[in-house]
Amino acid sequence: MNEQNRPDAGEEQSVAATPPAEAGSETGGPTVREQERPGVLQQILGGSALMSVLAVVLALFIGGLLIAFADEDTREAATYFFARPFDTISAGLSAMAEAYVAMFRGSVFDWQAATFAGMVNPLTESMVFAVPLILAGLGIAVGFRAGLFNIGAQGQIIVGAIGAAWLGFAFDLPPVIHLLAAILGGAIGGAVWGGIPGVLKARFGANEVIVTIMLNYIAVYLISYILKQPGFNPGRTGQRSPAVSPDATYPLLVPQWLWPDNGFRLHWGFVVAILATVFVWWLMERSTVGFQIRAVGANPAAARTAGMSVGRITIITMVVAGALAGLAATGQVLGTERSLTAGVAASFGFDAITVALLGRSRPWGTFFAGILFGALKAGGFLMQSLTSTPIDIVLVVQSLIVLFIAAPPLVRSVFRLPDPDRRRRRKADTRTTQEATA
Amino acid sequence: MKLELQGITKVFGSLVANDHIDLVVEPGEIHALLGENGAGKSTLMNVLYGLYDPDDGQILLDGAPATFRGPGDAVSAGIGMVHQHFMLVPVFTVAESVALGYEPTGAGGVLRLEEARRRVREISDRFGFQVDPDARIEDLPVGVQQRVEIIKALSRDAQVLILDEPTAVLTPQETDELIRIMRELKESGTSIVFITHKLREVRAIADRITVIRRGRVVGEASPTSTETELASLMVGRSVSLTVDKEPAQPGEATFEVEGLSVVAPTGTVLVDDISFDVRAGEILCVAGVQGNGQTELAEVILGIEQADSGSVRLDGKDILGTGVKERLRSGIGFVPEDRSTDGVVSSFSIAENLVLDLYDTPPFARGVSMSPAKVTANAEQRTEEFDVRHTSVHDPISTLSGGNAQKVVLAREMSRPLRLLVASQPTRGLDVGSIEFVHGRVVAERDRGTPVIIVSTELDEVLGLADRIAVMYRGRIVGIVDAVGEDGTPVSRDVLGLMMAGVPLEDAQQQAAQHRSVLGAADLGEEQA
Amino acid sequence: MRRVLKLATAGAAATLVLAACGEAPSEEETTAGGGENAESSEDGEAAGGDAGDFKACMVSDSGGFDDQSFNQSGKEGLDAAAEELGIEPVEVESQADTDYATNVSNLVSQGCNITIGVGFLLEDAIQAAAEENPDTNFALIDSAFSDADFNPVELDNAKPILFNTAEASYLAGYLAAGMSESGTVATFGGLQIPSVSVFMDGFADGVDKFNEDNGTDVNLLGWDKEAQEGAFSGDFENQSQGQTLTEQFISQGADIVMPVAGPVGLGAAAAASEADGVHIIWVDSDGYLTASEYSDLMLTSVMKEIGAAVETTVSEAVDGGFTNEPYVGTLENDGVGLAEYHDMAGDVEGMMVTGPDGAEMSLDEAVAMLEEMVVSGEITVESPNSPQQ
Known part of the structure; x- marks a missing residue:
């Protein structure tokens, strides 16, 4: 456990060959070695909200170009580009505009709908898709803050889904209690699945990236095994469990008696997502546990020297992350799908990584990133069906967002922004110099 | 080659890092660039090495203006640089490291390692470096790694060699060796720019000294100037180089270590059956070359490292077997050796760093809920008390200079009622002002009747602070000597240096009388002056 | 933003430059063709009603x-x-x-x-x-x-x-058993769902029917109709899983494999192309045409x-x-059936077997006879997974 601290004399000295943050590195002038790159994670998490917004804008723009190139009219016009270039450009622009207008109509407000409920329905759809993204994203974010690359949200969602669904259909409990029990079942399922890599890392130093990826596979096969078991497999299809009891499903957020014929699928899972966001904010910023999580994430050695148990915090973090991912599963199992299906987790666990990155692992950042991705997802459906734009464009846009977030200098150079790191360094320099002379 | 810098100016935002600096380095000269951390020495050298574009001024090589667009240009113009943190790949051999960047290739781009090996051997023989071209970097001691860096620069025909704080990582003996090498190089016509803030070294080695303060050249000095003169020039006011302290009034031995051993999982014995005690109101300095078990000793006392046998008793109670948190809260103050790795969480605010130990106790927390207001109030009070120069306690601690960050660590560790203070390398990398402050605080803690253990590789610090000195070598305590003998004379630097190489006390005293080291001689010169 | 536009234009120009030298259509044409809705409604009117x-x-x-x-x-x-x-x-x-x-x-x-x-x-x-x-x-x-x-x-x-794909895959099973030189054929599915298992049921029965007619002992790997258990790749996407499964079948001696797993079948074909003399029976569409990179491996396809x-x-x-x-x-309403044998026609016609009526005939004749017997109702292909009518 203490290998790093037990080098023999020779090794100890050779450590200096790799440039650690040593003596002078934090003092004094702007030397080259001070520009040592911070960890990728630190760098991404340290970015500003502005960078996130710009990354999204840039990704949408490039996505738009791809839409234009994928558009048949544009390509046709391009064959005589040099004869009449304006045709190509206008065709491209109109394809881009049509696609994004459709996406807006599918995700925010559809002014062509017959009723007002129909007009705002897209926004509620975005929120529906945002529920699992927000919750799983929060789980990933907590892990990131503790310096853990939890790639296992997918598996945690699946196991959470199994727990929530089982409690939802196999038991008969009073209304409210049944729902709470099913929600808790989802959280516990996810917590167990998240706790395993936590314990393995804390006790044996197993790399959480590898363990969580492997646990994702196990979860995928676990759910297909479970769906073949008699109690879960009434249709003998191996694809779908019995439906969750109505008592255990999230009630609709906008009930029919309040707004007749609204047709919204938006359910109380969204409220759970808001509450979870508030909880994670409190946990990270105001609780002693969060203080330790952040300290361990930023500098485990210093945390240990200050008397914190890094292993204990690793386990707690992974359990919390897993529980949040398990809650994400309830959005599907108790909200929209209302039964356990083999594909219930879709790719939420992986999209959630993007959501957490875009949200800079801050609770509210993750919340809004989740809504944005929910909107991309909801809008993508209408974009595809209205304009025949390939749905894969949405994936491309999401991937580009990650790309740009991981490469802030690229975004800065496109928008000609100054490097904030340099500014900060200069500030520090000024102070140091003044001090030296004080 | 004659190197001239004329009116070099480099501005970062509102900060003028270099303000019309003129510097002339004659061929075959060792030119010391002396200045505190943050004075602009490194900026100047990075301009010279092509890493920064100067905003004004020019570089002349043998009278001809030169522009460097990057280190490549500087290297081909004959300028070599050895950074404080070596740019070496641990798993490479010496020959591979030297070849890295200018790989000699044969037909078809095949790396001709034999060629690199030959050059390493040639340079090594010429200057008596004793470097094996096939040794792996990670197996080499720091001093030898530094020589590899020098070979690397020389193999690219460097005529001006910049050494950035080269002695920071060396033992006294290794420093001696470096000084010898620098003189050899000088003989062969290589000019050396020697960046440092250590006055003793400057006086021992340099031909000429340029002192920089606040980005400006504030004067030239000759090696015959006294340390006090140099220090005043460097800091801009008169400074006290010695630690002001009354003789210790030691009480009972409240901290005892007996038969303590630490064995690495690999079987290497890191701490080998050592016993000592520290009395209340006394400073025990643990001296020794880096990597001889002092780090592990300090870590065992805190509980980060596990002991394999022996006992560690504080106020009569064996504390082995209790956790780090318990020990901290039972009154151990711990200043870790590597501040940025173990001492602070650099992305945390100053305020948060000040409660890294007591974050979950009242008044900072009630249950699991923390009270930001109390954390802030505590920070305001502590930073005031410890003179931490800062803008806001909510700024990340990474915005502080090393000295101020170390004050934060001290403020935190001294905020609990202490029964024992353990500080490893408490002034490493700090400027003169901060060193004074830290030393003052440590002495004050002693005078309050706390037993204090200082682990230091800097002999100046050991000699200045210690009431007693324990010298460690290969995990054992070679001997424990009083800092000031019964006859009132301080223990000699050479004796300690020899003990640090494993020579028992009495032999060391005899040998020291016969042979004086370079810096030891400089010591004497100081006394005579 | 200027820089973005610059970049984008450069990219666009590079992509299009080769194709972009065509002539512009006359002005009227472009205006007439503008707007997707106009176009479709126009077409619609042309079709009448x-x-x-x-x-x-x-x-x-x-x-x-x-x-x-x-x-x-x-x-x-x-x-x-x-x-x-x-x-x-x-x-x-x-x-x-x-x-x-x-x-x-x-x-x-x-x-x-x-x-x-x-x-x-x-x-x-x-x-x-x-x-x-x-x-x-x-x-x-x-x-x-x-x-x-x-x-x-x-x-x-x-x-x-x-x-009712069991009927067509019944023919495929018969054909496969007749063509197999090693005496072992195999099938696997994507997911164990009725619309997949039904293929495998028919295939199994077809193999049995051939064994019955010819007194042979052609062995089927990957599906046990009695127990309704067999090999599944787990989804309809993971081609490498299909490849692995097929490699295992081949190592157990199978020389004809029928993957019932959509695109996963491409993995099976890839494995078959690595081995000598192994053929694939495609499903749903004519694999000779749709998976043309492997057309030389296609014995036939069970068409839906x-x-x-x-x-x-x-x-x-x-x-x-x-x-x-x-x-x-x-089979009767041509909703399911076997595809042409394409390149394999010669081999199938040249293979002499004992047909369903006990007479010596070529394999293609035997399969054709079998098809008639199913259509006429003389033979009923039964499968628990067949659609209930």
Whole structure:
């Protein structure tokens, strides 16, 4: 456990060959070695909200170009580009505009709908898709803050889904209690699945990236095994469990008696997502546990020297992350799908990584990133069906967002922004110099 | 080659890092660039090495203006640089490291390692470096790694060699060796720019000294100037180089270590059956070359490292077997050796760093809920008390200079009622002002009747602070000597240096009388002056 | 932003420069062709009637329309119908199981007159939409409808399009057993769902039938019809899983493999191409044409004429003749069948076997005779997974 601290004399000295943050590195002038790159994670998490917004804008723009190139009219016009270039450009622009207008109509407000409920329905759809993204994203974010690359949200969602669904259909409990029990079942399922890599890392130093990826596979096969078991497999299809009891499903957020014929699928899972966001904010910023999580994430050695148990915090973090991912599963199992299906987790666990990155692992950042991705997802459906734009464009846009977030200098150079790191360094320099002379 | 810098100016935002600096380095000269951390020495050298574009001024090589667009240009113009943190790949051999960047290739781009090996051997023989071209970097001691860096620069025909704080990582003996090498190089016509803030070294080695303060050249000095003169020039006011302290009034031995051993999982014995005690109101300095078990000793006392046998008793109670948190809260103050790795969480605010130990106790927390207001109030009070120069306690601690960050660590560790203070390398990398402050605080803690253990590789610090000195070598305590003998004379630097190489006390005293080291001689010169 | 535009223009120019030297069409043409809606309504008018306002929509399952299998066949059917009838087709791909409901309801609210779900997995989404929108028509390929307790139900406005593929794969099993030199053939599925297992049941029976007629002992790997257990790759996407499974079959001596797993079959073909003398029986569409990179490996294909069924269903709906009566493709109505032997025709014709009537004949004749016997009802191919009629 203490290998790093037990080098023999020779090794100890050779450590200096790799440039650690040593003596002078934090003092004094702007030397080259001070520009040592911070960890990728630190760098991404340290970015500003502005960078996130710009990354999204840039990704949408490039996505738009791809839409234009994928558009048949544009390509046709391009064959005589040099004869009449304006045709190509206008065709491209109109394809881009049509696609994004459709996406807006599918995700925010559809002014062509017959009723007002129909007009705002897209926004509620975005929120529906945002529920699992927000919750799983929060789980990933907590892990990131503790310096853990939890790639296992997918598996945690699946196991959470199994727990929530089982409690939802196999038991008969009073209304409210049944729902709470099913929600808790989802959280516990996810917590167990998240706790395993936590314990393995804390006790044996197993790399959480590898363990969580492997646990994702196990979860995928676990759910297909479970769906073949008699109690879960009434249709003998191996694809779908019995439906969750109505008592255990999230009630609709906008009930029919309040707004007749609204047709919204938006359910109380969204409220759970808001509450979870508030909880994670409190946990990270105001609780002693969060203080330790952040300290361990930023500098485990210093945390240990200050008397914190890094292993204990690793386990707690992974359990919390897993529980949040398990809650994400309830959005599907108790909200929209209302039964356990083999594909219930879709790719939420992986999209959630993007959501957490875009949200800079801050609770509210993750919340809004989740809504944005929910909107991309909801809008993508209408974009595809209205304009025949390939749905894969949405994936491309999401991937580009990650790309740009991981490469802030690229975004800065496109928008000609100054490097904030340099500014900060200069500030520090000024102070140091003044001090030296004080 | 004659190197001239004329009116070099480099501005970062509102900060003028270099303000019309003129510097002339004659061929075959060792030119010391002396200045505190943050004075602009490194900026100047990075301009010279092509890493920064100067905003004004020019570089002349043998009278001809030169522009460097990057280190490549500087290297081909004959300028070599050895950074404080070596740019070496641990798993490479010496020959591979030297070849890295200018790989000699044969037909078809095949790396001709034999060629690199030959050059390493040639340079090594010429200057008596004793470097094996096939040794792996990670197996080499720091001093030898530094020589590899020098070979690397020389193999690219460097005529001006910049050494950035080269002695920071060396033992006294290794420093001696470096000084010898620098003189050899000088003989062969290589000019050396020697960046440092250590006055003793400057006086021992340099031909000429340029002192920089606040980005400006504030004067030239000759090696015959006294340390006090140099220090005043460097800091801009008169400074006290010695630690002001009354003789210790030691009480009972409240901290005892007996038969303590630490064995690495690999079987290497890191701490080998050592016993000592520290009395209340006394400073025990643990001296020794880096990597001889002092780090592990300090870590065992805190509980980060596990002991394999022996006992560690504080106020009569064996504390082995209790956790780090318990020990901290039972009154151990711990200043870790590597501040940025173990001492602070650099992305945390100053305020948060000040409660890294007591974050979950009242008044900072009630249950699991923390009270930001109390954390802030505590920070305001502590930073005031410890003179931490800062803008806001909510700024990340990474915005502080090393000295101020170390004050934060001290403020935190001294905020609990202490029964024992353990500080490893408490002034490493700090400027003169901060060193004074830290030393003052440590002495004050002693005078309050706390037993204090200082682990230091800097002999100046050991000699200045210690009431007693324990010298460690290969995990054992070679001997424990009083800092000031019964006859009132301080223990000699050479004796300690020899003990640090494993020579028992009495032999060391005899040998020291016969042979004086370079810096030891400089010591004497100081006394005579 | 200027820089972005610069970049983008440069990229666009580079991409298009080769193709961009064509001549511009005359001014009138461009104006006439502008706007998608104008175009389609124009076409619609040309076709006559009110077909121009008819919207026929389709949602794929997570395999996507380019799966070289039943999603693709469905899309081709819809495209053909649209071409012929001059109606507007809308085709929407799903990326995950959770997308189905939203995709279907989106299409409905967009005014689709008929919405076709491709695949068993869309059952719930189509069913829910059909119940909510009694005035719109739906069709579901490869599955009937059932209630929450999985009892079959009938919906007034939704038509199941089913295929008794056991009949065709029965022929394929017979053919495979006849062609196998090693005496071992194999099959595997994507997921264990009825529309997949039904292929494997028929295949198993066909192998048995050949053994019975010829007194041989051709062994089938990958499916036990009695126990309803066998080899499945786990999804319809992971080609390497199909490759691994097929490699295992080959190492156990199989020389003819029938993958019933959509695009996963490409993995099987890849494994077969590595081995000597191993052939593939494709399913759903004619693999000789759709998976042309492996056409030399294709012994035949068990065809499920999804395209034709979709085309029929859509044209019925356009003509106002939509019924909720299930369409069941059989050998008799050419809804299922074996594809041509293409390059393998010579080998199949040259193989002499004992036919179903006990006489010596070539294998292609034997298969043709068997087909007649199934069509005439002399032989019934039974499978617990066959669509219930």
